[in-house]
Amino acid sequence: MTGINRITDIQKGRCQCGEISYSMNKSKIISTHHCHCKDCQRSTGSGKATILFISKKYVELNGEIKYFETKGSSGLHVRRGFCSNCGSGILSYTKELPHILFIKAGTLDDSSWVKIDSNFFTKSANDWNKPDESIKCFEGNPGLMYNLKTLIKSF
Ligand SMILES: [Zn+2]
Numbered sequence: 433m434t435g436i437n438r439i440t441d442i443q444k445g446r447c448q449c450g451e452i453s454y455s456m457n458k459s460k461i462i463s464t465h466h467c468h469c470k471d472c473q474r475s476t477g478s479g480k481a482t483i484l485f486i487s488k489k490y491v492e493l494n495g496e497i498k499y500f501e502t503k504g505s506s507g508l509h510v511r512r513g514f515c516s517n518c519g520s521g522i523l524s525y526t527k528e529l530p531h532i533l534f535i536k537a538g539t540l541d542d543s544s545w546v547k548i549d550s551n552f553f554t555k556s557a558n559d560w561n562k563p564d565e566s567i568k569c570f571e572g573n574p575g576l577m578y579n580l581k582t583l584i585k586s587f
Pocket residue numbers: 447448449450451452515516517518519520
């Protein structure tokens with residue numbers, strides 16, 4: 433019965449049709465966020481995207497993800513990955529820091545354990561999807577110091 437805890441650390445997710453699936457080690461998640469930026473609103477068709485930051489080396493991906501690239505407000509190029517068959521958004525990353533993936537929490541088979549650390553881009557949040565003020569809020573991109581901390585934790 434050894435190794436049970438390690439097994440439960442592995443979480444799986446997939447797109448609607450199942451052509452894209454992944455598994456990851458949840459104990460390696462760096463941080464979790466709601467992003468209310470306009471690009472996340474457009475790409476999800478809702479008020480925000482909920483994303484988990486994790487180093488790529490702890491994620492196993494199956495299937496061919498299609499990417500759409502936009503230039504974010506920070507100047508970084510954000511590549512949003514989705515299933516070309518069913519259109520589900522799975523993950524994104526920045527072209528400049530491709531080893532950190534932002535997994536979309538809604539694609540997890542079980543996301544009941546997810547705890548959100550902070551809100552990004554609260555300045556573009558809508559009244560119909562207000563940011564949770566009980567957690568840390570950033571008006572826009574969290575900024576260089578925060579991003580550096582994320583980067584350091586990713587290695
Ligand atoms: Zn699909």
